[in-house]
Amino acid sequence: MQTHILGYPRIGAKRELKFALEAYWNGLSGRETLSEIARELRHQNWQAQIDNQLGFITVNDFSLYDHVLDHSQLLGVIPERFQDGSSDAFDTYFRMARGRAPSGTDQRACAMTKWFDTNYHYLVPELSADQVFELNPGKLLTELREAKQLGHPVKPVLLGPITYLWLAKSCQADFDRLSLLPSLLRTYQLLFELLADEGVEWIQIDEPALVLELEADWVNAYTTAYQQLSNPRIKTLLTTYFGGLGSKLEQIAHLPVAGFHLDLTRSGNDYLKLASLLDQDQILSLGVIDGRNIWKSDLTQLSDQLQSLAGKLGERLWLSSACSLLHVPVDLEQEQALDAELKSWLCFARQKLAELNILASVLGGDPTDALDDNFLALKARRASTRIHQPAVKARLTSITPSDASRSSPYAERAPLQRERLNLPLYPTTTIGSFPQTSDIRQARSALRSGKLSAGEYEYVMKQQIKTCIESQQRYGLDMLVHGEAERNDMVEYFAEFLEGYAVSQYGWVQSYGSRCVKPPIIFGDVSRPEPITVGWSRYAQSLTDKPVKGMLTGPVTMLQWAFVRDDQPRATTCLQIALAIRDEVCDLEQAGIHAIQIDEPAIREGLPLLASEWQAYLDWATFAFRVSASGVKNDTQIHTHMCYSQFNDIMPAIADMDADVITIETSRSNMRLLEAFADFDYPNEIGPGVYDIHSPNLPAVADMVRLIELAEQQIPAERLWVNPDCGLKTRGWKEVSAALINMVAAAKTLRENRLLGKTA
Structure with a gap:
């Protein structure tokens, strides 16, 4: 044969x-x-x-x-x-x-x-x-x-x-x-x-x-x-x-x-x-x-x-x-x-x-x-007893529709968030990660090999976070991030702290070009034993008066970018993950973090290839996201990020996620991807990426101004953010600094033009 x-x-x-x-x-x-x-x-x-x-x-x-x-x-x-x-x-x-x-x-x-x-x-x-x-x-x-x-x-x-x-x-x-x-x-x-x-x-x-x-x-x-x-x-x-x-x-x-x-x-x-x-x-x-x-x-x-x-x-x-x-x-x-x-x-x-x-x-x-x-x-x-957790299964059965809904609609939440966060028109931010330097990787390696103690590693990471916060303040960004220095990967990092996941050493898979990911393995019921990011976010927020986003990976992406157990429906596994993320979101809010980004770059790729099967998937995927995000007060701003996708055919589902701010990758399409949001009359705030982080080329101020002006033809300026189109971990600090300085300059130009009546 x-x-x-x-x-x-x-x-x-x-x-x-x-x-x-x-x-x-x-x-x-x-x-x-x-x-x-x-x-x-x-x-x-x-x-x-x-x-x-x-x-x-x-x-x-x-x-x-x-x-x-x-x-x-x-x-x-x-x-x-x-x-x-x-x-x-x-x-x-x-x-x-x-x-x-x-x-x-x-x-x-x-x-x-x-x-x-x-x-x-x-x-x-x-x-x-x-x-x-x-x-x-x-x-x-x-x-x-x-x-x-x-x-x-x-x-x-x-x-x-x-x-x-x-x-x-x-x-x-x-x-x-x-x-x-x-x-x-x-x-x-x-x-x-x-x-x-x-x-x-x-x-x-x-x-x-x-x-x-x-x-x-x-x-x-x-x-x-x-x-x-x-x-x-x-x-x-x-x-x-x-x-x-x-x-x-x-x-x-x-x-x-x-x-x-x-x-x-x-x-x-x-x-x-x-x-x-x-x-x-x-x-x-x-x-x-x-x-x-x-x-x-x-x-x-x-x-x-x-x-x-x-x-x-x-x-x-x-x-x-x-x-x-x-x-x-x-x-x-x-x-x-x-x-x-x-x-x-x-x-x-x-x-x-x-x-x-x-x-x-x-x-x-x-x-x-x-x-x-x-x-x-x-x-x-x-037959393994490692797979099933009765407490996780019991919690799943107790979920109600109210667990998947914010207490007020976006139109009522938005003014409360603007008042708390004190953001200008065209607020600038990044997607979350900053360069993963050789110093960071060496420290992580030294921790694994025992050459650095947990306390020593924490000190090194805090120094990296401090540098990241100070750099963003110097650039003039409006909403900051802690830079994710402590994270090896946006999925694997969380998997290391969640029950039901395992992490390999050499389980690398190509994503594109030289970019490789190491999907964790979901082998059993998922739960969060203790807070994961709260300490890092609290420290970052203590260094600045500007708001610092808490950075989490959403339940659908935690599912899609893992090797998933095949002995129960994917929807069940996703909802288990959503509850674990919800616990982290609520703990971040309690720690004084009032802008929390729950990234879902994988939500569209989870679509079945047959359109006739889409709605069933979108129903449980958006429900899981809302469960993860809906435990906070109205004045806490929920962000999400999505990667390269065609959004036209899933706009109702994206709106149904009810994130206060969505950031998307649009720079390579010259803002054409934004047309889907305009045609649908998307009601919430949008950050269309103004430059391509996958390219080492330096974005020009004029090009970014032009892109946002194109975006204004689709979305009101009051609901637009200015940001790169994805995270910055794969770029070097020299590239990042030059690009973000130009990006902030572009936002300032837009504000000045607005005051002078030069834009719509």
């Missing part, structure tokens, strides 16, 4: 790619060093697949930044602003990703947004009505030839043409992106011929857009595309994931491809329907191993479920990961932070390769003791 995966983590078991990228960007090493480290990581990934006896090794899943950006370069989709001749293709790639590279003129980076319903970010292709596609296959062919030298069958992976168009945006006036399909298909045809010339037998072509609720013209485009791409010299595996095909299944089943891949973890019984429609020579690849979570698979259940189908299809049944393993950590074996019991329940990317091998052996009639080991581990997890 053939086994393969759709993709493997790129970053390395200990984030080797991250450090190599940043060294190159910062001029500490050359591109040769970066390229060599990348090559070594690719070979390690391929060897892991060979060691676990996979039938193919997957090629072209590796990327220096993002696989969608790779395809833009492959297809010659380079926005005009990067075609200035100031850098070669290598650095143009990074200029597109981050606005800057070791060579070339700084430019506005390409927009970035979430990859379907994951926390991975991709770079959005920019297309024009007269787009010319030009094949640049160098990267793909180089990696393909490297892999073939290992003497193992290879399977290159490509992003399908329809999904590529679907993910792209118009960089001019809107036009029908499908009008570009004929020329795009000609480019794919050339690519298929090149791969056939290289001796490739199978191509994995990813079309995850197929699981969405598509309009008829997009669905029909698949028939057009794959009829045209049919090539007798090469076999195509049409790959979907993150959901099922639904009503599109029968039409898709008749496409002229050599095989189909379905995500068994998310597509219900689609696999049985599709199996019944296969031609005699078509294969069915099933994503049996979850590529989105880290729990061991129930291999006994899977073998029972698939036994009959395996007998029917024989060698035409392939086993795979449900999606790319990009979304899980690399190797559980190197974990030292997790205890043996919890570790026995888990499975990272490398271990998922072994699960595929075990399942293939069992279905192939070769029994193995590993199946018994898997069964016993799952049984032990279900």
Whole structure:
């Protein structure tokens, strides 16, 4: 039985790619060093697949930044602003990703947004009505030839043409992106011929857009595309994931491809329907191993479920990961932070390769003791007393609607908050985090290793907080933050203090580029034994007369950015987290903190991919947020922050959250994302990010003034805040200082213009 995966983590078991990228960007090493480290990581990934006896090794899943950006370069989709001749293709790639590279003129980076319903970010292709596609296959062919030298069958992976168009945006006036399909298909045809010339037998072509609720013209485009791409010299595996095909299944089943891949973890019984429609020579690849979570698979259940189908299809049944393993950590074996019991329940990317091998052996009639080991581990997890807390379950049952509602509406709260906080027009603030310097990281490392005592560490962190407060006062900001020096991550930090969570040592997952996150693991009922942030916030507030925001991560984000237990509904787990956050919010207010930010950057990415399922999710997600925020008095101001998102279709839910102030990322869209709030007539206050913190470029005062003036065309000035578009932890102090000084100057200019009657 053939086994393969759709993709493997790129970053390395200990984030080797991250450090190599940043060294190159910062001029500490050359591109040769970066390229060599990348090559070594690719070979390690391929060897892991060979060691676990996979039938193919997957090629072209590796990327220096993002696989969608790779395809833009492959297809010659380079926005005009990067075609200035100031850098070669290598650095143009990074200029597109981050606005800057070791060579070339700084430019506005390409927009970035979430990859379907994951926390991975991709770079959005920019297309024009007269787009010319030009094949640049160098990267793909180089990696393909490297892999073939290992003497193992290879399977290159490509992003399908329809999904590529679907993910792209118009960089001019809107036009029908499908009008570009004929020329795009000609480019794919050339690519298929090149791969056939290289001796490739199978191509994995990813079309995850197929699981969405598509309009008829997009669905029909698949028939057009794959009829045209049919090539007798090469076999195509049409790959979907993150959901099922639904009503599109029968039409898709008749496409002229050599095989189909379905995500068994998310597509219900689609696999049985599709199996019944296969031609005699078509294969069915099933994503049996979850590529989105880290729990061991129930291999006994899977073998029972698939036994009959395996007998029917024989060698035409392939086993795979449900999606790319990009979304899980690399190797559980190197974990030292997790205890043996919890570790026995888990499975990272490398271990998922072994699960595929075990399942293939069992279905192939070769029994193995590993199946018994898997069964016993799952049984032990279900019986563990660590998972359930009766007090948490009892508290959940006592929640009433009043627990999810502020005592007065925003219109009555707002004047009370303005009086208490004494803020000017266009108040300035930041999203929360300030640079995580080497001194901070070294102190945290020294605490973990025992070189610093808890008291010594607290002193160091307080000095960092003091510096942060003094800096913000010097810049002239109106509402301050303590800078989050003590926090390693906005989710992991809280997870370390909550019951029911566990934190790994090397469980890193790529978010975008060199940015990696280490999602904590929710294994049991969640509660907060004691206050977490109150001491730090109280100290920060003691250093200034200006208001200092308390900074918390919201319940939906604490859920979405973790590996979540799979033995109860996600809504139940989220509400447990909300109660824990509510306790912290109330304690902050009691400590004299009257502006509290509960970040929910993940709330939109939690949407099910099918719009018909959205409302049920939004109901419990917004309810959980309100439970976390509604225990305070009317004059305490609740803020929230959301990352890159399309808000148009969830505006009622955002309004239903009833945050007094929402900050959003809008700078890369030139304030276009704000149109959703204006069209909806959003009633509360908004801080549209006036500069892009993901780019090292210094924002100009005039540019920020222009952006807020654009915002004023949508939102009354009295309800506008001025802030960066995200937290500042990844930037350096020199960049932060210059940017915030300019931002405050922009706010002052706006106030002066207002007094002079120069603005609306």
